[in-house]
Structures are given as structure tokens and as C-alpha cells.
Amino acid sequence: MTVKALRAIADGKCKKLDLHYCDWAGSSKGMNGFIKSLLPKFATANPQIEFAVSPRPGKHPVIIGHYINGRTKPICVRNLSPYEILQKVELLRDASGEKLRRTNKAVVSTKPSVRGIWSPYHGKGMAV
Amino acid sequence: MKRIRPSRWSGQLLQARCGAGIAAARQPFLLAARCQSTSSAAAHDSTPIDSPPPLPAPSFARAAQSAKLAALHARLSLSKKIPLQTLARALVTPSADANPNFNNTNLAYLGSTIVNYHVLEYLVCKWPRLPMAILYEALRAYSGDASLQQIARRWGVESAAAPGEEVDPGLLQWKAGEEQVVNTRWGYIRSDKAPAWRRGLSSRVVLDNDFGDQVSSAAPEKPEFDSLQSEAFGSVVQAVIGAIYTHCGREEVKAFVKSHILSRELDPSTLFEFKLPTRELAMLCAREGFEAPVARLESETGRLSRTPVYVVGIYSGKEKLGEGAGPSLDVARRKASMASLKAWYLYSPGNKVRVPSDMMEEGAKPWTAPYIDIGEII
Amino acid sequence: MRRLQSLQLAIPSQCAASRPSFAAARAISTTGPAHSKNTEWIRGKLWKGEAPGPADPYTQRMEPEAQSNLPEEALESRPRQDKTPAAVRESRLTLPARRTEATAEKELQSSDPTYVPATDAEGLEEIGALSTWWEQPGHWGDESVFKGFGSADKVVEREVVEVHLRRAVVEALALQQTGAFSEWATKKWSEGGSRDELDQALAVQVEVQDGKATLKGDASSIAETLTSESQEAESSTIVTVEEAKEMIKLWDPSWKNIALDDSLRFALRKRLYQLTGILIPDAKLAAANTAKHILTLAARDPKPLKLAQMLEKRNAFADLANVAVHDRKIGPIDKEVAVGRWKVIEEELKKRDLPVTGYGNAARNKERDWLTGKI
Numbered sequence: 001m002t003v004k005a006l007r008a009i010a011d012g013k014c015k016k017l018d019l020h021y022c023d024w025a026g027s028s029k030g031m032n033g034f035i036k037s038l039l040p041k042f043a044t045a046n047p048q049i050e051f052a053v054s055p056r057p058g059k060h061p062v063i064i065g066h067y068i069n070g071r072t073k074p075i076c077v078r079n080l081s082p083y084e085i086l087q088k089v090e091l092l093r094d095a096s097g098e099k100l101r102r103t104n105k106a107v108v109s110t111k112p113s114v115r116g117i118w119s120p121y122h123g124k125g126m127a128v
Numbered sequence: 129m130k131r132i133r134p135s136r137w138s139g140q141l142l143q144a145r146c147g148a149g150i151a152a153a154r155q156p157f158l159l160a161a162r163c164q165s166t167s168s169a170a171a172h173d174s175t176p177i178d179s180p181p182p183l184p185a186p187s188f189a190r191a192a193q194s195a196k197l198a199a200l201h202a203r204l205s206l207s208k209k210i211p212l213q214t215l216a217r218a219l220v221t222p223s224a225d226a227n228p229n230f231n232n233t234n235l236a237y238l239g240s241t242i243v244n245y246h247v248l249e250y251l252v253c254k255w256p257r258l259p260m261a262i263l264y265e266a267l268r269a270y271s272g273d274a275s276l277q278q279i280a281r282r283w284g285v286e287s288a289a290a291p292g293e294e295v296d297p298g299l300l301q302w303k304a305g306e307e308q309v310v311n312t313r314w315g316y317i318r319s320d321k322a323p324a325w326r327r328g329l330s331s332r333v334v335l336d337n338d339f340g341d342q343v344s345s346a347a348p349e350k351p352e353f354d355s356l357q358s359e360a361f362g363s364v365v366q367a368v369i370g371a372i373y374t375h376c377g378r379e380e381v382k383a384f385v386k387s388h389i390l391s392r393e394l395d396p397s398t399l400f401e402f403k404l405p406t407r408e409l410a411m412l413c414a415r416e417g418f419e420a421p422v423a424r425l426e427s428e429t430g431r432l433s434r435t436p437v438y439v440v441g442i443y444s445g446k447e448k449l450g451e452g453a454g455p456s457l458d459v460a461r462r463k464a465s466m467a468s469l470k471a472w473y474l475y476s477p478g479n480k481v482r483v484p485s486d487m488m489e490e491g492a493k494p495w496t497a498p499y500i501d502i503g504e505i506i
Numbered sequence: 507m508r509r510l511q512s513l514q515l516a517i518p519s520q521c522a523a524s525r526p527s528f529a530a531a532r533a534i535s536t537t538g539p540a541h542s543k544n545t546e547w548i549r550g551k552l553w554k555g556e557a558p559g560p561a562d563p564y565t566q567r568m569e570p571e572a573q574s575n576l577p578e579e580a581l582e583s584r585p586r587q588d589k590t591p592a593a594v595r596e597s598r599l600t601l602p603a604r605r606t607e608a609t610a611e612k613e614l615q616s617s618d619p620t621y622v623p624a625t626d627a628e629g630l631e632e633i634g635a636l637s638t639w640w641e642q643p644g645h646w647g648d649e650s651v652f653k654g655f656g657s658a659d660k661v662v663e664r665e666v667v668e669v670h671l672r673r674a675v676v677e678a679l680a681l682q683q684t685g686a687f688s689e690w691a692t693k694k695w696s697e698g699g700s701r702d703e704l705d706q707a708l709a710v711q712v713e714v715q716d717g718k719a720t721l722k723g724d725a726s727s728i729a730e731t732l733t734s735e736s737q738e739a740e741s742s743t744i745v746t747v748e749e750a751k752e753m754i755k756l757w758d759p760s761w762k763n764i765a766l767d768d769s770l771r772f773a774l775r776k777r778l779y780q781l782t783g784i785l786i787p788d789a790k791l792a793a794a795n796t797a798k799h800i801l802t803l804a805a806r807d808p809k810p811l812k813l814a815q816m817l818e819k820r821n822a823f824a825d826l827a828n829v830a831v832h833d834r835k836i837g838p839i840d841k842e843v844a845v846g847r848w849k850v851i852e853e854e855l856k857k858r859d860l861p862v863t864g865y866g867n868a869a870r871n872k873e874r875d876w877l878t879g880k881i
Contacts, residue, residue, distance in 0.1 A: 015199065015203070016196075023812050036813070036816070036820075036822070043826050047826075048828075049199055050198070050199035051826075052829075052836070053823075053830070055812075055834065068281070068284050121427050121437060193830075195829060199828040290845075290846040290849065290850050291846055292849055294849070295844065299844075
């Protein structure tokens with residue numbers, strides 16, 4: 001039997017970001033600006049993520065996040081400004097890679113309850 | 129009388145040399161002159177080879193260019209003292225490159241001893257009464273291949289589809305299917321003459337491997353893909369830990385093991401399996417000088433129904449040892465005995481227990497001996 | 507191969523069997539003679555008496571009318587019309603010979619009784635197929651390759667263009683001073699590919715007063731080199747950008763204010779095209795009144811750098827080990843190479859004699875994505 005993992009890696013679960021751009025197309029203008037001006041700083045701040053910058057001629061610019069759990073998240077960033085793209089990149093960096101789902105419980109825990117589960121055979125019982 | 133034909137001799141010699149060359153090339157020792165690492169390439173100058181065969185794994189010279197490797201280095205928060213080349217070597221398993229000068233066998237063995245030591249001292253100090261069999265299983269749960277594979281996966285280690293020279297050095301180089309060229313299993317081999325019934329638990333402490341598994345000298349039957357895969361991934365974690373020890377020393381590696389391996393949660397109560405809990409409990413009470421255990425029915429419901437429930441408590445004199453609920457009186461009694469046995473075995477001095485390696489730090493407080501149990505019930 | 511031979515052998519015999527010759531086809535008619543007798547009465551009824559023309563018009567052929575009023579000598583001496591186009595006839599290229607027919611064996615025997623027909627191809631000249639004509643030596647060499655008037659390698663840098671323009675201006679003025687301009691304006695000037703000629707032209711000072719320019723220096727020798735026929739085809743003068751910048755600094759910038767008339771404008775454009783390969787369009791040329799305008803028209807901004815080149819030039823990611831910048835698209839083969847699967851795929855494709863071109867039109871493995879939970 002193997003143990004349950006107690007904690008995740010502190011640095012998050014995004015392991016790779018693919019940044020695709022086009023040299024010619026106007027929709028990539030913001031992306032090219034982002035790669036030139038903002039990406040060096042962002043990559044310095046996030047050394048745990050592998051960045052792969054590559055052209056994709058004739059296509060809209062795309063950022064693809066690859067996660068530890070094997071899933072990917074692509075975001076098309078056509079016609080976005082560099083700072084809007086930075087927001088998207090931060091979103092991808094902070095995502096866990098799981099599918100998005102609604103959480104309606106405040107706490108999710110793997111630990112058993114401290115108070116224990118109620119048992120009908122203990123205590124004084126109820127007079128019927 | 130036969131004529132001597134010297135012309136044939138040279139042919140035979142040539143053939144023999146040729147064959148010998150091929151046989152020698154298969155041995156990993158001669159491949160050591162491959163000049164993959166930082167050493168100079170002087171060895172090849174005398175005999176230029178037209179097209180050298182491709183390397184079985186990526187050259188370490190490419191390690192500095194790999195973004196994947198750099199990201200992994202940063203993700204593990206490794207010290208700058210550990211070069212990327214060492215990390216690249218930790219990702220080359222002996223199934224990809226049999227040459228021990230370029231694969232992670234040695235690092236992984238070093239790492240495995242470190243991991244097993246730290247886990248074992250933690251287990252022994254935290255649960256001093258664990259029986260040997262449970263201790264082995266708990267050790268396997270922390271530092272077995274399957275657990276280490278999970279850790280490697282969480283680190284974001286990916287494996288290459290097929291190892292080779294052109295592959296990104298940041299990928300795990302391993303392949304399944306071929307027989308193991310290098311033996312990576314370590315342990316004391318029992319002699320074949322000893323009969324099987326002599327393999328008791330006490331002998332496993334000395335013989336066999338770290339997890340109490342038998343190591344056979346004969347070639348093992350072909351292992352499963354899954355076990356090979358977990359071995360390959362596990363060797364990465366072990367090799368990284370070995371690399372940390374080599375480059376940064378004892379304290380760093382202890383902190384690393386603590387944060388990546390000991391931080392995982394294990395509930396040892398799930399590891400137990402009892403055959404005769406009532407008898408074992410009676411023997412325990414006799415050994416410890418308690419009064420003989422008595423099972424008492426505490427409450428019940430639906431005795432005449434289809435689903436009765438009995439709650440049985442085990443008492444030794446006036447002290448209650450444990451309690452269990454079951455659908456019949458006997459099952460409830462056994463469950464209660466199991467609960468009391470677990471309560472005995474899972475005694476723990478607390479979460480802040482000190483382990484012997486804490487004494488190696490500078491300025492450590494004086495050592496107070498941990499609780500040491502006299503042993504399990506026989 | 508054997509099959510092909512048999513096919514070739516089979517074709518003539520088949521043709522002979524299934525397709526009879528033209529005359530034979532004509533001889534056979536759907537209406538036989540016996541059949542036509544039955545139609546005789548309707549012909550008589552139609553024509554009311556003797557019917558004109560043959561009874562079966564399909565079996566008979568018209569006699570060719572070969573009547574001419576010309577005398578026999580004229581008919582014999584009329585040459586066969588050569589319909590080859592004049593351009594092909596006068597071409598400097600070595601064209602494949604026209605098809606000729608050898609004299610028939612019978613005729614040869616009558617003229618040359620010692621003639622013995624050959625039995626094998628030994629000693630015959632080998633001429634390849636017509637499809638390989640231009641690959642054979644001597645048919646399409648360097649001499650046959652088109653050489654344009656303009657320079658083949660285009661100059662891009664503005665400074666170098668300016669140096670060449672200055673040279674053109676000096677040369678045109680030199681020709682004007684020596685009086686040979688009107689004669690040489692439309693002719694091809696000497697190419698002047700060597701560095702010496704460039705230096706010779708640039709050594710001359712140009713003084714511009716109110717648009718009128720005068721040369722100070724050895725104008726006649728420049729004009730002489732221009733009009734001389736030096737056919738040595740050297741590579742165009744290599745002036746580096748740094749050299750050009752140095753040269754421009756030395757000149758008085760007023761030389762660019764030289765006023766241009768039509769002939770000078772045309773000469774400058776022609777010479778600039780010859781030296782730099784830049785052709786100024788006619789529509790724009792008409793508006794250029796000074797040499798400065800011509801320079802504006804000729805010089806273009808260099809192409810903007812690609813993003814990958816710019817990043818490399820800036821060294822933006824040099825100290826970031828976790829960033830990989832690729833200068834070209836990462837295709838499926840690159841991805842497979844990076845994980846080491848490509849060598850396996852290649853080997854398997856070669857084993858099956860399939861072209862090693864990647865995935866071809868095959869789509870991605872969707873099922874694997876389903877199994878691994880990617881979709």
C-alpha cells in the first residue's frame with residue numbers, strides 16, 4: 001500500500017507553458033510585444049515553469065499550459081494587449097490543471113472528523 | 129599429410145579479432161571511454177571512427193540547454209551547487225544506458241540508503257511497538273518504488289517514449305521489455321541450500337533487502353511493465369536524493385527527505401491483519417502482567433432481527449482495553465481484541481519525537497533515549 | 507521488365523488485327539452489292555429515270571485532283587516550306603536536330619552496291635532521349651543562361667545605394683563634359699565591376715552651384731573607361747556599409763541637389779539599375795528633380811527582423827535556462843524527435859517501404875486522449 005500525499009508541491013502544478021506567435025499577423029501584435037517586453041521578467045519570477053516560445057505562422061497566438069496531472073489548457077490570445085496576455089499567463093500558472101468544477105463546500109479534507117461519526121449504540125439511547 | 133596454409137591463419141585471426149571487438153563493445157566497461165562528460169576526447173584520436181553509433185542516452189553536454197531540466201531543477205528548489213548535468217544523469221536509468229559511468233545506478237543506491245535510513249528511524253521512533261512485518265510494509269509505503277513513482281510524477285518528471293541521443297535530457301530515459309543488463313537490486317542473497325521454511329521474520333532483518341523481500345541470485349522471471357516503470361521513476365527520486373547528498377551534504381538531504389517523503393500521510397492502522405487476535409491479546413496481557421482480558425457485552429440491538437449489532441468491550445481488570453461492534457458476538461469480540469491490540473501496537477510518543485540523526489546538527493540538545501519496546505508478541 | 511517487352515511486341519500485332527487500315531475500312535460497307543440491287547427501283551422512282559452518280563457512294567473514293575497549270579520544272583523546283591519560327595531558326599542555343607529519314611535500304615543498294623546493313627548497334631553514336639537534351643553538356647551552359655541588364659544581387663543598404671548613386675552622377679557628368687553623353691545615353695555603359703573603377707569615379711569632386719554641377723578631376727579618363735568595351739564580367743563591387751558611411755562623411759552633401767533633366771534622369775536610373783539592381787518605376791521617376799529624390803526613391807528600409815532573430819540579438823533570454831526560443835515552427839516530427847519516438851517510427855516506416863514523411867493525413871490519436879482524460 002502506498003501513502004496518501006499530504007501536501008502538494010509549493011510551487012504549483014503548471015510545469016510547461018507553450019507560447020506560439022506569428023511574425024506577420026496583426027492578431028499576434030500584442031503577443032509579440034509580451035514576449036519581447038514582459039516574458040523575461042515573468043520567466044525570471046517563475047523558474048519552475050518551462051517556457052517554449054515558437055512561431056506558428058498564419059495562426060492566431062496561443063498559450064498552452066501543461067500540468068502535472070497530464071492535462072493541458074490552451075488559451076487563444078488574439079488581439080490582446082501585452083498586459084491582458086500577462087493576466088492570462090498568470091491564470092494558467094495558478095491553475096491546478098483540473099477541470100473547473102463548482103465547489104459548494106467550504107472545506108475539503110482528507111482527514112477524518114475530529115468529533116467522530118455518530119453511533120446509535122453509544123450514549124444513553126433514546127426512549128421511544 | 130595435410131599442407132599448412134598460412135594464408136588462412138590471417139583470415140581466422142581477423143575474424144577472431146572482429147568478433148572479439150563486437151563482444152567487447154557490448155560490455156559496458158569499454159563504453160566508458162565514450163567521452164560524454166567533461167573529460168577530454170583524447171581517447172578516440174588514435175582510431176578515428178567514421179560514424180560513431182548513436183549514444184544510448186542524451187549527452188550531458190546538452191543538459192545546460194534543456195529548458196525542461198532547468199525548470200525541474202527550480203521546481204525542486206535544488207541548490208545551485210547541484211549542476212544540471214547531475215540532474216540529467218539522475219534521469220538516465222540503467223535500462224536506457226547500461227554504462228554505470230553515465231546512468232543513475234550509483235546515485236540511486238546512495239539515495240535509497242539515505243531515504244530508507246531516514247524513514248526507518250522516523251518509523252521506529254514514532255511507533256516503537258510496530259511489529260516487524262508492519263514496519264517493513266510501512267517502510268515500503270514511504271520509500272517503496274510505487275510511492276517514489278508517485279513523488280516523481282508529482283515533480284513533473286515525464287518519461288521519453290524511447291531513450292536515445294536526440295531526446296531532450298529533461299525526460300526520464302527508460303525502456304521496458306529487455307532483460308536487465310545491470311542488476312539494480314541490492315540485498316543479501318540467501319544460500320539456495322537453506323530450506324524455505326527457515327525464512328522467518330527475524331532472519332529478514334539481516335538477510336534480504338531493505339523491505340524484507342528475498343533477493344535471488346538467479347535471473348528473475350520477466351518483471352511486469354508496471355513494476356519496471358515504478359522502478360525507473362523511483363530511481364529518479366533516489367538518484368536526486370543521492371545527488372543532493374553528494375553535492376550539498378547531510379543536512380540538506382535530510383530536509384529534502386523530510387519535506388518530500390516523510391511529509392506524506394500514512395495511517396499504519398490499515399496495515400494490520402490478525403489471525404488469532406484473542407489469543408494474541410491474552411498472551412500480551414500475560415507477558416505484560418495485566419489481568420487476563422475479559423470480553424463484556426456493552427450494548428446490543430436486534431438480537432432476534434436479521435441485522436443484530438453487538439458492542440463488545442475488552443477489559444483487563446477494571447481497565448478497558450478496546451471496543452468493537454459486530455453482527456455476532458464472536459465477531460464483535462474479535463474486533464474488540466483487534467482494536468485493543470492496535471491500541472498497544474500503535475503507541476506513539478507523539479509527533480515531536482526526536483530521531484537519532486537530529487543529534488548530528490550543531491548545537492543539538494542532549495539526547496534522551498527514545499522508548500524502546502521489548503518486541504512483538506510471539 | 508519482361509512484361510513490358512512483351513507488351514511492346516504485342517501492340518503492333520494487336521493493332522493490325524483489330525484496326526484495319528483506312529482503305530480496307532472503306533472497302534467494307536454496311537450496304538453490300540446484293541443489298542443495293544434491292545434499292546435500284548427506288549432510285550429510279552426518285553430520279554424519274556436514269557439516276558446520276560454511282561449506285562453505292564460510300565465504297566468509292568474521290569480521285570485527288572492534281573492538276574496544275576505550272577510547267578514541270580517549276581513544280582519540281584518549288585522548295586518545301588520551312589515552317590520553323592524565325593526566333594528558333596536564329597537562336598544561339600543548340601537546338602535538337604530536325605527529324606530526318608535515312609535512305610531506304612533498296613535505294614541505297616542501287617546507288618552503293620557495297621552497302622552492308624548493320625546487324626548490331628556497335629559503333630553508333632549515342633544520342634540521349636529528347637527529354638534529357640538540356641542536361642547534356644554543351645546544350646545549356648553558362649553562356650545560355652539569361653543575364654539581365656540590372657545587377658543580379660540587389661543592394662539593400664541605403665548608404666551603399668548612395669555611394670553607387672554618387673558614382674552614377676559622376677559618370678554621367680563626365681560623359682557630358684567630354685561630349686559623349688548624347689551618343690552614349692542609350693547605350694550600355696561598361697559594367698565597371700572592379701573596385702578601381704569605383705574609386706576612380708569617387709575620387710572626382712562634384713561642385714554644385716544652383717543645380718548646375720561641375721566635375722573637378724579626371725573626367726576624360728572616366729568617360730573613356732565607360733565607353734571602352736571591357737567584357738570581363740566580375741562580381742559587383744563590394745562596398746561594406748561601414749566603408750560607405752565613411753565615404754559619405756567625406757563628401758559635401760550639396761552634391762545631391764544637382765538638378766536633373768530628362769536625359770540625365772534616365773541615365774542615372776539606367777546606371778543605378780546596372781550597378782545596384784534597383785529599378786525605379788517610371789511613374790515615380792518623373793517626379794524626381796534632384797539626385798536626392800532619386801536616392802529617396804531607390805533606398806528602402808531594410809526588412810524588419812523576425813521576433814526570434816530580435817530576441818537573439820537582444821539576448822533577452824540568455825541567462826534564463828528555463829526558456830527555449832525556437833526560430834521555426836515545432837511540427838509533429840520535432841515533437842516526436844524530442845521524446846525519442848521518431849527513430850522508432852522511421853524504422854517501422856522503412857521496414858514497410860512507406861514514405862518517411864511524418865503523419866501524412868492521419869489525424870491525431872483521439873482515443874489516447876480519451877483514455878488519458880485530456881478531452
